[in-house]
Amino acid sequence: SMPVVAIVGRPNVGKSTLFNRIAGQRIAIVEDKPGITRDRIYSRSDWSGRAFHLIDTGGLEFNKKDEVVEHIRHQAELAIEEADVILFVVDGKEGVTATDEEVGRLLHRSNKPVVLAVNKLDHIKHEDHVYDFYRLGFEEPIAISSLHGSGTGDLLDAVIRCF
Ligand code: GDP
Ligand code: MG
Numbered sequence: 001s002m003p004v005v006a007i008v009g010r011p012n013v014g015k016s017t018l019f020n021r022i023a024g025q026r027i028a029i030v031e032d033k034p035g036i037t038r039d040r041i042y043s044r045s046d047w048s049g050r051a052f053h054l055i056d057t058g059g060l061e062f063n064k065k066d067e068v069v070e071h072i073r074h075q076a077e078l079a080i081e082e083a084d085v086i087l088f089v090v091d092g093k094e095g096v097t098a099t100d101e102e103v104g105r106l107l108h109r110s111n112k113p114v115v116l117a118v119n120k121l122d123h124i125k126h127e128d129h130v131y132d133f134y135r136l137g138f139e140e141p142i143a144i145s146s147l148h149g150s151g152t153g154d155l156l157d158a159v160i161r162c163f
Helices: 015-023 067-082 098-110 124-136 152-161
Strands: 004-008 041-047 050-056 085-091 114-119
Touching: 004 015, 004 067, 015 041, 015 050, 015 085, 015 114, 015 152, 041 152, 050 152, 067 098, 085 098, 085 124, 085 152, 098 124, 114 124, 114 152
Parallel strands: 004 050, 004 085, 085 114
Antiparallel strands: 041 050
């Protein structure tokens, strides 16, 4: 069956923007406010002749008690379970946050292959921000801009190498 790639990360890092760029359509809702994607959104995509299912999820948040956040988090956890490969998205302009570290721990525990995308690096002069993210403990973080599309080819090459 077709491999499943789940996009996960904390709210507002650009998961839905990346999902739409890979899907080639505006399916997911992109919002400045975090937490808009409450359920799992699916698309069929392909890269270099390899077809896969892509899932967008709401952002993983921790230490929040309200029901909506719990629901979003549950959806992300289901997506992680379903996934063959996890596309972990972080915000390269903000640097590593405590929530990124929490999400990273969850992903290490999942024992699934993880490809780390350092998003919002819109200008080449910001690309050295990727080095900070090595401390999350995954293989080579990949600098991307979901807004402009730079780096997404390298990212998808890394994803399909995991199948
Ligand atoms: P999500 O909550 O992780 O799904 O994030 P969204 O895709 O909804 O994006 C949150 C905000 O970040 C929106 O204002 C996007 O336009 C912005 N954004 C997403 N990707 C990029 C990027 O590569 N560069 C910049 N500068 N902004 C981005
Ligand atoms: Mg979203």
